[in-house]
Each structure stands twice: as structure tokens, then as C-alpha cells.
Amino acid sequence: MKIDFDKNADGLAPAIVQDAQTKKVLMLGYMNQEALKKTQESQKVTFYSRSKQRLWTKGEESGNFLHLVDVKVDCDADTLLLSVNPQGPTCHTGSDTCWNEENEESFGFLTHLEAVIKERREDPDRKNSYVASLFKKGINKVAQKVGEEAVEVVIEAKDNNDELFLNESADLLFHYLMLLQAKGYTLKDVMEILRQRHK
Template sequence: MKIDFSKYADGLVPAIIQDFTTHKVLMLGFMNQEAVDKTMAEGKVTFFSRSKQRLWTKGEESGHFLLVKEVLNDCDNDTLLIKANPLGPTCHTGADTCWAEKNHSEEFLYYLQDIINLRKQSTDAKSYVRDLFGRGINKIAQKVGEEAVELVIEAKDNNEELFLNEAADLLFHYLILLNAKGHKLQDVVDILKSRHSK
């Protein structure tokens, strides 16, 4: 990938960050060659901070990293489009994007997946998710099995509210199990899409 850093006086090119899953634009930053190299090598979006005058990895303080999925160069070779998976809110204000847009309103399961990942790393001793991860993969798998059985039991009755609540419990614990195994919902969606196209 050839990037023309000479087009701008400061030697920096704009880098547009887009959510890989929802396609929402998350933020805009600037990169020099060193920032691009570090981004590609470590898989986390790194900018050149004009205010700090140094390399700055998004999330280095908050833990809300932008995990790189794809890097594209525009037709003039002077602007980058980086598709990434955000680990939490992108903006320093706590908003999902730097334009205060909701990023997960249509994709709540992906948002929930990110929340699970954040709570997995939480220091809050009262966190249910943190506690479940602390008990290990066997307990997590067991919990998914329990929720599946409870869903089957409710499916045989006529209480729609109980059935839907058990379905929600199963889906929630399924996302936890995927995380514990090092996978994401998108990995499963990709398999379903590949089966659908055959």
C-alpha cells in the first residue's frame, strides 16, 4: 500500500475510522508512516497526536482500543479508511462516536458483546460477568447448558414472557461462551452467511 505523505505540509494523512460491523464512522485522526507501521504491526489503531506531538494508540488510557480489521487507501493515496472493532465507546466524551451518534442501536448484540468484554476485564467484585469468567470455561459452558434446558422447558408451556426471558438468558450466556473461547458473534454470522451462499 503506497501512501503519499508529501501532499500535506505536516506529513500526516487523515485516517477515517469506521466500525467494521455497523459501518458507522467513529472518528477521524492523523497518521504518519510510523503510526501506520505500528497500527499494522500491533493491530490497534495508532495515530500521530498533533497536540501531544507523539504516537498515540487509541485506548492506551481508557482500554477502548480500536482493533484493526482492514486498512484501505483512497484513490489519491492520501487518505486512509480503517475498519475496526471498537472495544467500548470511541469518543473521549464517552459517546459511541465523535459525532455523538449511537453506534449500536441497530446492532445491540454487538454492543452487548463489547460490554461483556469490558466487564470481563472489570475490577468490580460485584460484576456477574467477571465472576463467571473467573470460574472458568467449564462453568460458563455449564451455564449455557442450563439456560438451554430452561428455554426448552418454557417452550412447552404457554407463558410467552417466561419463554422470551429464558431465550434472552441463553443468548446472553452464549455470547459469554463465545468470548471465553476467543470468538465473536461475527465469526458465527460469517459461517451462517457462507452456508447461505452455497
């Protein structure tokens, strides 16, 4: 890993900090060669503070350290990407990120779909909502639908119609997300178990 600290007149390189697990961008700081070296040696992220004109380890006063997992350099060799495990909130305001966002893991469209399911579940009288109507019938019906869709996925897996297989797989995943919510859980809870097993 080689970074060109001389590209900028002040000898500092931008350092983007990203949560290793959630992939959320937490903050932006600046590093010189000495700050990078100290970060790698201590495994705690250290920046060069432009206001204090000295090295500054994030968390040295608050205890909210950023524990280093990995460092990458961009294609121009002038910007760092630090993958970290944060210990507490990152921003000095007490927020999880310096953009006042919650540092929560997102599964892209599946997270959006979970939010839609939750919204429709909480509005049981919503007209023309398949989700609301199925939740109204109770957890046994939701669980039954998951079982039905699982069987259909198995059947289609044995055939050669990829379109049907993928459509049944989508139905299974959708109904599984509903079942998780019916039990009071989300995809995040399942992912945590998979992570623990992976260790």
C-alpha cells in the same frame, strides 16, 4: 497499499475510522508513516497526536482500543480508511462515536421501516393504520399473514410476471418485519444468527 504522506506539509494523512460491522464512522485521526506501521504491526490503531506531538495508541489510557480489521487508501493516495472492531466507546466523552451517535447497525430503508412499524404498533388506536389494526388482532393473525404472503411468493416465482413476484416479495418482507416485532425481535437479531453461521 501506498499512501503519499508528503502531500501535506506536516506529513500527516487523515485516517477515517469506521466500524467493520456497523459501518458507522467512529472518528477521524491523523497518521504519519510511523503511526501506520505501528498500527499494522500491533493491530491496534495508533495515530500521530498533533497536540501531544507523539504517537498515540487509541485506548492506551482508557482501554477502549480500536482493533484493526483492514486499511484502505483513497483514490488520491492521501487519506486512509481504517476498518476496526471497537473495544468500548470511541469518543473521549464516552460516546460511541465522535459525533455523539449510537454505534448501531443500520439496514438502510429496512431500519426506517422497522421504526415505522414500531411507532404504529405502539399506537393501536391510530386510524387508517393497517399495521396497528393487524397487531390488534394478535400474533396469530400476523403469523398467518406471513404464511399467506410466503405462499403467494412461491406461486409467483413459478410464473413469468416479475412485477407480481417482486410485489409479493415486498409484502412478505414487510409482514415478516411485523412478525419479528410481535415476537420482540428485529432484523438485527436475525442478522446476528446469520453472522454466527457464516463463521
